[in-house]
Amino acid sequence: MRDVARLAGVSHQTVSRVLNGLPNVSDSVRERVERAVAQLGYRPNVSARALITKRTMTLGVVSVSTQQYGPAGTLTGISEAARRAGYFVSVTVLDAVDRQSMRSAIDHLLAAAVDGVIVIAPVGSVVEAVAGVARTVPLVMVEARDGEQSVAGIDQVGGARTATRHLLDLGHRTVAHVRGPINWFEADARVSGWLTELMAAHAPVPEVLVGDWSPRSGYEAGRRILERSDVTAVFAANDQMALGLLRAFEEAGRSVPGDISVVGFDDLPESEFFHPPLTTVRQDFAEVGRRCIAEIVARIDGTSPPSAGLIVPEMVVRDSTAAPR
Amino acid sequence: MRDVARLAGVSHQTVSRVLNGLPNVSDSVRERVERAVAQLGYRPNVSARALITKRTMTLGVVSVSTQQYGPAGTLTGISEAARRAGYFVSVTVLDAVDRQSMRSAIDHLLAAAVDGVIVIAPVGSVVEAVAGVARTVPLVMVEARDGEQSVAGIDQVGGARTATRHLLDLGHRTVAHVRGPINWFEADARVSGWLTELMAAHAPVPEVLVGDWSPRSGYEAGRRILERSDVTAVFAANDQMALGLLRAFEEAGRSVPGDISVVGFDDLPESEFFHPPLTTVRQDFAEVGRRCIAEIVARIDGTSPPSAGLIVPEMVVRDSTAAPR
DNA sequence: GCGGCCATTGTTAACGGTCACAACAGGCGC
DNA sequence: GCGCCTGTTGTGACCGTTAACAATGGCCGC
Structure with missing residues (x-):
């Protein structure tokens, strides 16, 4: 960043301002800085930024076997939407669906200082394992039943x-x-x-x-x-x-x-x-994933989540059903 | 960390030494520090650590649709093995299998300052998109054909x-x-x-x-x-x-x-x-994932990877084959 | 023509760890 | 008994960014 500042002939703080799109930067300076950034191929250091902002821009995802169709689809939606929202996605696959394994998975993500956690493990037995975490960091649980941290669900x-x-x-x-x-x-x-x-x-x-x-x-x-x-x-x-x-x-x-x-x-x-x-x-699993992101980002930013109702699944009639004879 | 040091009656540096398991710490001090850590529920800040060590302990994974059985299985193996090796896994799902989308996915991971990248997209068209990256950061490609960054493959x-x-x-x-x-x-x-x-x-x-x-x-x-x-x-x-x-x-x-x-x-x-x-x-996809981790961790550490041959798949004979009549 | 205000820019101090090096103690050889 | 070496601990600087605040300059109103 210092190099960029030197090349553009401004202070590092001005570079920071341009990078974060803050106002109060004259157009000519902004342009000069942007050219310098491009010329040097400069990339901001996420760790330094996270150190002071206390935001890692990373979302944790805990999922049951991603080999299942539903979770895999949801994960795809999450990944895509998260990237668009500027977040990284740190994934942990549960090796068993129980409290112990859930705790350890979430612990791992918390060690990564994620800004939020999405749980794809719609099972009663993990709800309590998750309960304590919600006080530490925003948490969204796919298909969860009870009001608390429920969200994004299919009807x-x-x-x-x-x-x-x-x-x-x-x-x-x-x-x-x-x-x-x-x-x-x-x-x-x-x-x-x-x-x-x-x-x-x-x-x-x-x-x-x-x-x-x-x-x-x-x-x-x-x-x-x-x-x-x-x-x-x-x-x-x-x-x-x-x-x-x-x-x-x-x-x-x-x-x-x-x-x-x-x-x-x-x-x-x-x-x-x-x-x-x-x-x-x-079922539209990708949509579930997208809604998870919308919900958790809103919760992180403290804005109100886009209250969307349940996703309506669609009946597909093929040849395995007929009138009884 | 300062609080831990104060509680244990040592300097912050000694706390750091205990946390990183360095030698040259007397048993009594080590124990005192560990108790203080537990008592305060202290967690090291990954960003601060990454800032100075230049290691985020995060591995990037770019995958084609995780809804496919193979990639999903490989991802599971990766997730499990990475956690055991102390790494986080940042996942990005490719929305299309082409150069453009590959570049953008890898760019996203590079912005996260990952220590290495694993590509689950065994397609010729993405190899070139990936080529430049390998100079920046260790890169492993599942099932890749040509020597360069090949690895972990099934026969x-x-x-x-x-x-x-x-x-x-x-x-x-x-x-x-x-x-x-x-x-x-x-x-x-x-x-x-x-x-x-x-x-x-x-x-x-x-x-x-x-x-x-x-x-x-x-x-x-x-x-x-x-x-x-x-x-x-x-x-x-x-x-x-x-x-x-x-x-x-x-x-x-x-x-x-x-x-x-x-x-x-x-x-x-x-x-x-x-x-x-x-x-x-x-095919044993989870094993592919585990080998990816072994390979990339070795490459990051500069040690020689555990040279393993191809994974041998197993023929399963059921009822869809018979002698011609 | 001068004071005050706003927009733009710069300066310094954090954030929370690790690295490099210094300081101190105790044990050993001569 | 002295010096040296080794093992343990502490001190300051530094990583790269943003926050807080200070400084500068131009424009406006009186």
Whole structure:
């Protein structure tokens, strides 16, 4: 910076002013400084700046396995929006979804002096691990349920209702459900949407099967569903589990949608090419990420966040659902 | 730090020594300082440290869509290994795979003064965008082909050979190939492995079909393959495209593996539950990530990297392949 | 023509660590 | 017993930037 100042024939403070776009700098000086910056290829030192401003311009992201479609999509949205807002993104992948591992991940980010933390781990068990942090630094939790640090969410309940209603409308007497793991917000919300719609239609409520999002757990749930002869429609809480169902039914010689209809949730890039192409509910994860950034930046700046409602998911009807015969 | 020093009754310099685990500190003093640190909940300021050491302890990662299975897995490995090595990971997702977008992403990371950059974008077109950077800061490129900044790679050629050989061994006269996008290292390497094995077996070499990794491109390639009546075996460069093939064949009433055998590459969590369960080649992406960290940390420290050979992928035989009839 | 105000620019002191070097003590060899 | 060396601790400067405040000059109003 000293070199730039010398080349432009001004003081280092004036250079700083130009760099930060402050007013009270004459146009001629501003231009001279900018030329000097370009000529020397000067880059401000973020550490020195952070040292005095107490802002690292870095956001921490803690995420469950980024191999999952949802978190990965959210991360993409976060990365893009953060960059546009001038922030860096420091990512830590959780090696397990529990308090211990959550604490250690957040601790790591706090050591980096991040200006805010975004948590992509919509699980009840981590909420308490996170609670203490929110007092230290702004914190946003994707899909969080309770008011506190909740934010950016998709209308899970609405999506689940639409999916269930779709099956009911086709004429199915009721709809079975393979839920995601206990304590996961999305899983709980989808159960509740499914339940609401069933009640509204005065349909009998079958026992809920519990999966863990994986195709294998869907497959296992499928095997158990086959033991009940009266099931004609299943709503799975995500597409991977829905795939497991398709596989289980296929193996048992049950036709989808001939004998059983299946609906998923997420709309993976793969889902359109399943056998049969899967009817599902599409979610805009990138938008979730963008909203996280908007929210946390607002909280850091102390401005009011752009209050946006829930993101509405979109039902995609393909070939895995039909009227019962 | 001043507070810690005062509480422990030593100078700030001694505190610094304890924090950095330097020798020449008596046990009693060390213990006193550590107690003071714990008592005050003191955390060193990374910016101040970086300002003088010129090391931010942050690694930059530029990745193509983290929604893809490979990059996501590599990122997980990177995140975990980096944390263990005491580094932070700053991630930027590429919005397009071209020079322009690559330059801007790397520029963003350089502004963060990262100590090194890892590029997960194994595409020829970005190599040149990256070339200049390597002089500024250590840079590691996943799966890179040419010696320069290459590193951590999976034996793509070997994997492709094994896949092709598997089909040949089953008795197929030859094997068709749906490759990944032109200029992608993995795609090129898999073509070359496939070709090598075909030549070794004196099998005729069918025209190569080009996909873009997506299920849809696989589906379209499948439609074209159906126009050639003599194809009995196809090797797809990834599982998503293989899924597209399965779909196309299914629609056309061709049985897999009865009429046509299909092999993929990657082993997605879903692949085991495809219709039929997909024979494929499993890759250990997390290991790729870990090696990236080992390599770049070594390069930063100026020590010699732990020279490890290529990672050997593993063939997983399921139900999508059989002898021709 | 002079005082006061505003816009522009410069000067100095932080921010919180580490580095270089000095100071001090104790043990050893001669 | 003296000097030297080694191991431990303290002192000041410095990293590169922004904050706070001082200084300068031009314009306006009276």
